[in-house]
Structures are given as C-alpha cells and as structure tokens.
Amino acid sequence: MKRKIAAIDIGTTKVCTIMGTLDSTSGLRILGVGIAPSHGIEKALVANVTQAKESIRQSVRKAEMMAGYRLDSAYIGVTGKHINSNNNKGTIAITKTDQLVRGDDLKRVLDVALNVKAPADRKMLHVIPRAYTLDGHEVKNPVGMHGYELNVEAHCITAAVASIQNLTQCVRGIGIEIDDLILEPLASAEAVLSEEEKMAGVLIADIGGGTTDIAVLREGSIYHTSVLPVAGHQITRDIAAGLGLSFELAEEMKKKYSNLLPAGEEEDRVVGENGHSISYRDLCDIVRARVEEMMRLVVLELPRSDYSKLIPAGIVVTGGGANMPGIVELTQSITRLPVRIGIPPALNGVSNALLNDPAYATSVGLVLWKMKNENTQKWVTKPAGLRGLFASLFRMFK
Numbered sequence: 001m002k003r004k005i006a007a008i009d010i011g012t013t014k015v016c017t018i019m020g021t022l023d024s025t026s027g028l029r030i031l032g033v034g035i036a037p038s039h040g041i042e043k044a045l046v047a048n049v050t051q052a053k054e055s056i057r058q059s060v061r062k063a064e065m066m067a068g069y070r071l072d073s074a075y076i077g078v079t080g081k082h083i084n085s086n087n088n089k090g091t092i093a094i095t096k097t098d099q100l101v102r103g104d105d106l107k108r109v110l111d112v113a114l115n116v117k118a119p120a121d122r123k124m125l126h127v128i129p130r131a132y133t134l135d136g137h138e139v140k141n142p143v144g145m146h147g148y149e150l151n152v153e154a155h156c157i158t159a160a161v162a163s164i165q166n167l168t169q170c171v172r173g174i175g176i177e178i179d180d181l182i183l184e185p186l187a188s189a190e191a192v193l194s195e196e197e198k199m200a201g202v203l204i205a206d207i208g209g210g211t212t213d214i215a216v217l218r219e220g221s222i223y224h225t226s227v228l229p230v231a232g233h234q235i236t237r238d239i240a241a242g243l244g245l246s247f248e249l250a251e252e253m254k255k256k257y258s259n260l261l262p263a264g265e266e267e268d269r270v271v272g273e274n275g276h277s278i279s280y281r282d283l284c285d286i287v288r289a290r291v292e293e294m295m296r297l298v299v300l301e302l303p304r305s306d307y308s309k310l311i312p313a314g315i316v317v318t319g320g321g322a323n324m325p326g327i328v329e330l331t332q333s334i335t336r337l338p339v340r341i342g343i344p345p346a347l348n349g350v351s352n353a354l355l356n357d358p359a360y361a362t363s364v365g366l367v368l369w370k371m372k373n374e375n376t377q378k379w380v381t382k383p384a385g386l387r388g389l390f391a392s393l394f395r396m397f398k
C-alpha cells in the first residue's frame with residue numbers, strides 16, 4: 001500500500017519541505033523538495049508569525065510544484081532551548097496468572113513512568129523506552145517473557161506549550177495539518193548515524209544557524225538530548241562586531257573564507273563581494289574562538305564526564321556548521337574523541353542533490369525517523385477546522 005509522507009524542517013536560516021510516498025514494497029520515494037530562506041525565526045523559535053508563515057509557504061509551494069500535488073499534512077521538527085529531557089522510571093507487577101508480559105503491560109509501565117506531574121505549560125513530545133528490566137534482568141523486548149515485576153526507564157522529552165503553539169499556528173495558518181512533532185536532534189541522528197555508532201555510544205551535534213542540537217545514543221537507543229542556544233548566527237555576530245561589518249557581509253565572509261585550521265600561507269586580506277577587505281587572520285581567529293567555546297559547551301552537556309566510556313564512537317558533527325573547514329580536527333583536539341562529519345543519505349526519487357549536505361540532516365531525518373518509529377507516542381493534534389480549510393484553499397489560488 002502506498003501512502004504520502006512529508007516533513008517540514010523550519011530552521012533559523014532555511015525552511016526545507018520534503019514530500020514523497022512510502023510503499024510497503026518499494027519503500028520511500030521523494031517526489032518534491034522545496035527550500036526557501038527563513039525569516040521570522042530566531043534561535044529556532046518563531047519571532048514574527050507573518051514572516052515565518054511566508055517562509056514556510058514559499059518552501060511548501062516549491063515542493064508542491066515539483067511533486068505536482070498539494071501538501072495536506074506533514075511532520076514538523078521542533079527544537080529550541082525550551083526543550084527539556086528527563087529519564088523517568090516506572091514499575092508494574094505482572095498480575096495475569098500465566099505471568100506472561102503482553103503488549104498492554106508495556107503501555108501500562110510507560111504510563112507509570114510518565115505519571116510525573118508535568119506543569120500545565122509543558123507538552124510531552126516523546127516518550128522513548130530506553131531499557132526494560134524483568135525481575136531485575138535487563139531485556140530488550142519483554143513481550144512474551146515470564147516474570148513478576150517489570151521496570152522501564154524512559155527518556156521523556158517536553159517542550160514549552162507556547163513555543164509549540166507559535167510554530168503550529170504558522171503551519172496550520174497556511175492550511176497544513178500536523179501529523180506529528182519530532183524533536184530535531186532525534187531526526188538528525190536518524191539521518192546520519194550508523195547502527196554500530198548507536199550501539200557503541202555516540203554524540204551527534206547539529207550546528208545550525210540558531211541552535212546546536214545534541215543527542216547521545218547508546219545501546220541502540222536515545223540516552224540524552226539537549227539544545228544549546230549558540231550556533232552559526234553567533235559566530236557571524238562575533239565577526240560583524242569584531243570587524244565592524246554588517247551581518248550579511250560577515251555571513252558571506254565566514255562562509256567563503258573562514259577556516260578553523262588556517263595553513264598560514266593564505267593571503268593577508270580577503271575581499272567580499274562589495275569590495276570590502278578584512279584581515280584573514282582576524283576572521284579565522286574570531287571564528288575559531290567561538291567554535292572552540294561551542295564545542296566545549298557541547299561536551300559539558302554530557303551527563304557524565306567519562307566521555308571515552310560514554311561515547312566510544314565519538315562525535316558526529318552535522319548541520320550547516322559542519323561545513324566549516326577544520327571542524328573535525330578542532331573538535332578532536334578539544335575532546336580527544338573520534339570525530340566525523342554527518343551527511344544525510346541519498347533518498348530515492350526526484351533529483352535532490354541539494355540535500356546531500358550536512359545542513360539537511362534534520363530535514364531528511366524527519367522523514368526517516370517517522371518511518372522507523374511509526375508506533376511511538378503520537379502528539380495529539382486538533383483538526384484544522386474551517387480556518388485550516390480556507391487557508392489551504394487560499395494557498396492554492398495565491
């Protein structure tokens with residue numbers, strides 16, 4: 001059976017919409033990709049609803065034109081410093097006379113783990129079982145086993161209701177229903193990590209424009225997530241302030257010339273499109289200082305300090321920031337861990353070579369994560385109602 005699947009990655013610098021179909025025999029096929037510059041988003045949060053809506057609309061229209069059909073609903077990525085994560089425990093007794101663990105028991109034990117009082121302004125995004133123990137023994141999947149006491153440790157991720165509402169308002173405002181909200185670091189992890197890395201223990205750092213999203217995976221499942229509100233934009237602001245440039249020129253200079261490990265043989269001065277020249281050394285020094293600080297903050301986010309035991313597979317750097325020359329060597333020298341760049345895998349379907357860049361790890365990952373985690377707890381959405389219907393008709397004729 002074929003069904004439609006779509007995702008929108010609403011980033012601080014770009015919005016990326018991916019539309020496709022999922023077939024039980026031939027798998028995923030991408031039919032439309034739409035990328036538009038993002039306005040009205042700061043540190044991954046909606047700062048201006050009108051501008052954010054327009055950026056999403058542009059990205060969606062481009063994808064729809066390529067795919068040749070309208071987008072009705074999509075998975076949406078969520079990130080920002082309002083995200084919190086905890087590991088909660090739950091215990092239940094297996095009371096059936098045959099002492100056999102059933103699917104219902106897994107749901108019941110997760111409900112117990114979830115039964116912590118969450119404040120009214122927090123929304124549960126994901127509840128991911130990390131480990132089960134049955135009568136004191138760790139088991140991967142206890143269903144079908146016999147026992148008396150079942151424990152679960154679950155990774156629970158919550159978001160601020162107000163931030164989520166601002167985002168969903170923008171998406172619904174252009175007539176698109178939300179299939180589910182997915183934490184962006186989980187999506188990026190799905191796109192760029194290997195099964196071996198996830199089993200051994202690995203940290204993924206997605207350096208975007210507004211946030212650096214962190215996820216730690218161990219024994220095949222999520223261990224820790226956090227979001228740092230420093231990323232590419234802060235580097236650009238440092239360059240702008242340090243060298244007296246506009247944000248746009250600083251961004252251009254950063255992307256064109258900055259290098260975290262300059263060889264020392266380059267030109268003294270580099271020139272922007274408008275003819276303005278700056279010292280190459282100063283540019284590289286400013287970028288290096290900020291990135292060093294950021295990568296130190298990334299490892300400080302780890303819940304334990306025995307890094308080489310916690311994440312023996314090391315660090316995978318992705319997001320647009322992974323395009324900075326020298327990021328691997330610099331991160332290696334700071335953390336003394338193996339480091340590599342994470343590029344999302346090529347997907348079947350229409351030409352989407354553009355997505356073959358670390359900046360699209362989240363976008364590709366949103367589609368892949370949902371394919372693999374079809375049965376995880378769904379974020380409950382309200383129907384779009386008449387307003388959504390009118391907005392979608394309006395988008396069709398605009």
Ligand SMILES: Nc1ncnc2c1ncn2[C@@H]1O[C@H](COP(=O)(O)OP(=O)(O)OP(=O)(O)O)[C@@H](O)[C@H]1O
Pocket residue numbers: 010011012013014038043044207208209210211212231232233251254255256258319320321322323324325358359360
């Ligand atoms: N070659 C490069 N050198 C330095 N920085 C780069 C380079 N290429 C891209 N970047 C930076 O990557 C950032 C954009 O990354 P990305 O597209 O992953 O962000 P985003 O998804 O829009 O934002 P976020 O996920 O934080 O909301 C920008 O700050 C940009 O300057």
Ligand SMILES: [Mg+2]
Pocket residue numbers: 011012208209319362
């Ligand atoms: Mg991003």
